[in-house]
Amino acid sequence: MSLDHILLGLLEQPTSGYDLKAVFEQSIAHFWPAQLTQIYRTLNRLEARGLLKCRTFSSQKGPPRKVYTRTAAGRKALQAWVEEEPQVGDERFTYLAQLFFMAESAHWETSLRFVTRMREIFSGRLQALQQIASEQFRDAGDGGRRLSDERFHQYLTLQMGLCTMAARLQWCDRTIDHMKRRIGRESTGRMARGRTRK
Amino acid sequence: MSLDHILLGLLEQPTSGYDLKAVFEQSIAHFWPAQLTQIYRTLNRLEARGLLKCRTFSSQKGPPRKVYTRTAAGRKALQAWVEEEPQVGDERFTYLAQLFFMAESAHWETSLRFVTRMREIFSGRLQALQQIASEQFRDAGDGGRRLSDERFHQYLTLQMGLCTMAARLQWCDRTIDHMKRRIGRESTGRMARGRTRK
DNA sequence: TGAATCATGTAACTGGTTACATGATTGT
DNA sequence: ACAATCATGTAACCAGTTACATGATTCA
Numbered sequence: 020m021s022l023d024h025i026l027l028g029l030l031e032q033p034t035s036g037y038d039l040k041a042v043f044e045q046s047i048a049h050f051w052p053a054q055l056t057q058i059y060r061t062l063n064r065l066e067a068r069g070l071l072k073c074r075t076f077s078s079q080k081g082p083p084r085k086v087y088t089r090t091a092a093g094r095k096a097l098q099a100w101v102e103e104e105p106q107v108g109d110e111r112f113t114y115l116a117q118l119f120f121m122a123e124s125a126h127w128e129t130s131l132r133f134v135t136r137m138r139e140i141f142s143g144r145l146q147a148l149q150q151i152a153s154e155q156f157r158d159a160g161d162g163g164r165r166l167s168d169e170r171f172h173q174y175l176t177l178q179m180g181l182c183t184m185a186a187r188l189q190w191c192d193r194t195i196d197h198m199k200r201r202i203g204r205e206s207t208g209r210m211a212r213g214r215t216r217k
Numbered sequence: 218m219s220l221d222h223i224l225l226g227l228l229e230q231p232t233s234g235y236d237l238k239a240v241f242e243q244s245i246a247h248f249w250p251a252q253l254t255q256i257y258r259t260l261n262r263l264e265a266r267g268l269l270k271c272r273t274f275s276s277q278k279g280p281p282r283k284v285y286t287r288t289a290a291g292r293k294a295l296q297a298w299v300e301e302e303p304q305v306g307d308e309r310f311t312y313l314a315q316l317f318f319m320a321e322s323a324h325w326e327t328s329l330r331f332v333t334r335m336r337e338i339f340s341g342r343l344q345a346l347q348q349i350a351s352e353q354f355r356d357a358g359d360g361g362r363r364l365s366d367e368r369f370h371q372y373l374t375l376q377m378g379l380c381t382m383a384a385r386l387q388w389c390d391r392t393i394d395h396m397k398r399r400i401g402r403e404s405t406g407r408m409a410r411g412r413t414r415k
Numbered sequence: 416t417g418a419a420t421c422a423t424g425t426a427a428c429t430g431g432t433t434a435c436a437t438g439a440t441t442g443t
Numbered sequence: 444a445c446a447a448t449c450a451t452g453t454a455a456c457c458a459g460t461t462a463c464a465t466g467a468t469t470c471a
Contacts, residue, residue: 020457020458021309021311021314021458022458022459024314024315024318025314025317025318028314028317028318028321035422035423036422036423036424037421037422037423038422046317047314047317050308050309050310050313050314050317051309051310051311051313051314052306052307052309053459054459054460054461055422055423055424056424056425056459056460056461057458057459057460059423059424059425060424060425060458060459061458063424078421078422078467079421079467079468080420080421080422080467080468080469081420081421081422081423081465081466081467081468082421082422082423082424082465082466082467083422083423084421084422084423085422085423094321097318097321098321098322098323100315101315101316101318101319101321101322101327101331102322102327103315104334105312105315105316105331105334105335105338106311106312106315107311107312107335107338107339107342108250108338108342109250109311109431110248110308110309110310111219111248111249111250111308112248112249112308113219113249113304113305113307114303114304114305115248115249115374115377116219116222116223116226116245116248116249117222117298117299117301117303117304118299118303118370118373118374118377119223119226119244119245119248119370119371119374120222120223120226120295120299120370121299121370122365122366122367122369122370123226123292123295123296123299124296124299124300125296129299129300130370133299133303136302136303137303137305140303140305140306141305144305144306162391162394162395162398163395164395164398164399167320168320169320171320171399172316172317172318172319172320172328173317175316175392176313176316176317178388178391178392179313179385179388182384182385182387182388183381183384183385183388185384186380186381186383186384187377187380187381189380190376190377190380190381193360193376194373194376196360197360197361197362200360200362201362201369218429218430219430220430220431233450233451234450234451234452235449235450235451251431252431252432252433253450253451253452254431254432254433254452254453255430255431255432257451257452257453258430258431258452258453259430261452276439276449276450277439277440277449278439278440278441278448278449278450279437279438279439279440279448279449279450279451280437280438280439280449280450280451280452281450281451282449282450282451283450283451307459
């Protein structure tokens, strides 16, 4: 149900599906990726339920744009949702599942390569977040003191991204270290992983 | 596709769907929650594809147990999966979406209560992870030095949980602080949030 | 001429949730 | 007598992904 509410949240200002996708890319997608097709489907559903209304404008390029705004009912639904209990616990981390079973792979290099690659990916994401911070929140003040209520809450989600990403990077560094030491022990000591496994 | 592979990973040892659920609860569920119904459906699918095989044993209590083991093809599928690129980027954090739009709620207390509740939840999860660490990885040695390859990788996912959870808790503490200061400023200074919003 | 961007979608499928059903045994 | 636990599932539904379709304009 969350994409529904996210769209309701963004549609205080009238926007088309296509433009919403762009807004996603530079903010929401960091904690809630969504594809254009699904945005369209969800907008239709929300309109059918009376939470959004829609007006069509012809555009000079391509087909006419459908611009959505939320209704009073839409706003109420959104408010009810943010006042619910924080919905924690249904996050799924595919890469951790892969790592959990990585001893199935015969070679240590697989694990080391994997975590090194994780590090690259996390580091790229951290940089993207840092760029948003410096471009869009330069004026935040200490702890977001100088921001409006709306921007303050957005700032908080960004901060959460920054600090968990930093923690993940630290984990990567420590892990790469441990793995290298393990590999060192094995090659000077006894046998490689491929042969210890039955 | 991940649940498929997780089940393949767990089914090196023959286990029933019911028992797999219990294994989930104390390890996998921390990064990949799954429900019993879906485990059953997935087991059936994997058997149909020839990645698992299944034998039925009558039990003293309730219906006969269906015990699954992975086939050679199942093991290959698992190995191929762990050697893929780390699958990062499709995680969805509902609670961050809620927070992002929380200025929609008229009162500051909503935000403060929300983050305080997040703190409680994260803290509970951290404790659960710490308990696993102390019960199942007491013998790990520095950086998991003393663990088998298999347990070492499990240990890594646990460590990732511990350190990201710690980072989240820090964020909660800082955020609660910032919010309290904001509330202080507002009530001694000007107007409450309910009235600043149009 | 052909690729990129604008702007909309539909259809088929896969994965996950919720609600319901069955029926035996064990313990209070 | 009743709840909890053991152990299996099905059916209906909802959310998200992938592939495909349309058709105009702008730029190299």
